Amino acid sequence: MKAGYYVGDYTYEVREVPERSPEKDEVKIRVAWCGLCGTDVHKFQGQNGASVVVPPIILGHECSGIVTEVGPECEYFRPGDRVACDPSYGCGKCSWCQQGLPNFCKVRHGVAKGFSEYVYPPEQNVYPIADGLDLKTAAFTEPLSCAIHGLDLIQIESGKTVAMYGMGAIGSLMLQLIRLSGAGKIIVVEREAEKRQLALELGADLAVTDQEIETIGQQENLDYVVECIGLTSTMEQAIAIAGKNSKVLLFGLGDPQQPIQFNQFEAYTKELSIYTSYLNPHTSARAVKLLESGQINTEKIISAELSLEAIGEELQQLTFSKKGKVMVYLSGEN
Numbered sequence: 001m002k003a004g005y006y007v008g009d010y011t012y013e014v015r016e017v018p019e020r021s022p023e024k025d026e027v028k029i030r031v032a033w034c035g036l037c038g039t040d041v042h043k044f045q046g047q048n049g050a051s052v053v054v055p056p057i058i059l060g061h062e063c064s065g066i067v068t069e070v071g072p073e074c075e076y077f078r079p080g081d082r083v084a085c086d087p088s089y090g091c092g093k094c095s096w097c098q099q100g101l102p103n104f105c106k107v108r109h110g111v112a113k114g115f116s117e118y119v120y121p122p123e124q125n126v127y128p129i130a131d132g133l134d135l136k137t138a139a140f141t142e143p144l145s146c147a148i149h150g151l152d153l154i155q156i157e158s159g160k161t162v163a164m165y166g167m168g169a170i171g172s173l174m175l176q177l178i179r180l181s182g183a184g185k186i187i188v189v190e191r192e193a194e195k196r197q198l199a200l201e202l203g204a205d206l207a208v209t210d211q212e213i214e215t216i217g218q219q220e221n222l223d224y225v226v227e228c229i230g231l232t233s234t235m236e237q238a239i240a241i242a243g244k245n246s247k248v249l250l251f252g253l254g255d256p257q258q259p260i261q262f263n264q265f266e267a268y269t270k271e272l273s274i275y276t277s278y279l280n281p282h283t284s285a286r287a288v289k290l291l292e293s294g295q296i297n298t299e300k301i302i303s304a305e306l307s308l309e310a311i312g313e314e315l316q317q318l319t320f321s322k323k324g325k326v327m328v329y330l331s332g333e334n
């Protein structure tokens with residue numbers, strides 16, 4: 001079978017790897033679609049994604065597909081089942097898993113490297129999807145589950161004002177979740193006019209530039225600020241514009257070499273709570289339910305549908321990644 005590898009030194013290669021049968025409780029899945037994630041780009045650029053990277057590694061972790069075979073210990077899946085994957089393995093036994101926090105599992109590793117014709121996750125990482133949900137949309141399960149975890153942490157109260165930075169793929173999902181949370185007013189901060197338009201289409205009340213949000217922040221209390229970019233400048237501004245008693249969620253993945261700064265005294269007088277969010281503990285089933293409900297628009301977020309081979313050039317140029325979500329078709333089934 002074919003698989004798309006980051007082999008180190010800014011190089012991506014599609015390699016032939018042997019296909020095998022599933023063992024123990026593994027589910028063999030013919031991958032239909034896999035999203036290209038910002039963390040794949042980080043890995044390609046020689047930084048770490050959510051974990052330390054030692055190439056060669058198969059990229060991709062946001063996949064959906066159809067079960068073709070199950071291991072002898074599988075109880076819940078059969079060939080033909082349509083499924084989405086949670087790529088993040090939790091052993092269920094270590095002290096972190098015992099506390100319900102598999103995102104910190106001592107042996108956590110990726111179990112669904114979706115830039116591959118087949119993946120073999122254990123069944124605890126596999127989620128059935130309803131017939132009405134197409135496989136391309138189902139491949140949004142992982143990014144959506146991460147966004148759900150982030151919003152779980154800050155618990156948006158209905159009627160309050162939320163500012164959100166960045167209409168990339170993750171911001172576009174986050175915006176829709178914030179809308180569903182019952183926020184009273186959502187202001188999206190985005191430099192590109194085209195993406196500000198998209199923000200309005202996906203439920204923002206207002207879409208402004210980073211200069212404009214400064215003024216707005218002085219006029220009204222921003223109760224929540226959610227940053228989905230990860231640039232030093234926007235993270236620092238997100239903390240600076242937050243209002244009194246505000247919660248700030250730094251969701252965008254920052255540069256490990258670039259710590260951010262903020263004025264502690266100002267944050268103190270506003271009694272700010274600053275959150276970060278790591279992965280997706282126990283939120284995949286909810287992500288599937290939301291996608292099945294049709295309340296999350298993914299079509300408007302997709303900027304390109306590319307083959308496994310075409311990803312090499314995309315990782316170099318980021319032509320479509322700058323505009324939205326790149327979806328990789330493996331089997332391309334729906």
Ligand SMILES: [Zn+2]
Pocket residue numbers: 037038039061062142143
């Ligand atoms: Zn991802």
Ligand SMILES: [Zn+2]
Pocket residue numbers: 090091092093094095096097098102104105106107108
């Ligand atoms: Zn564990």
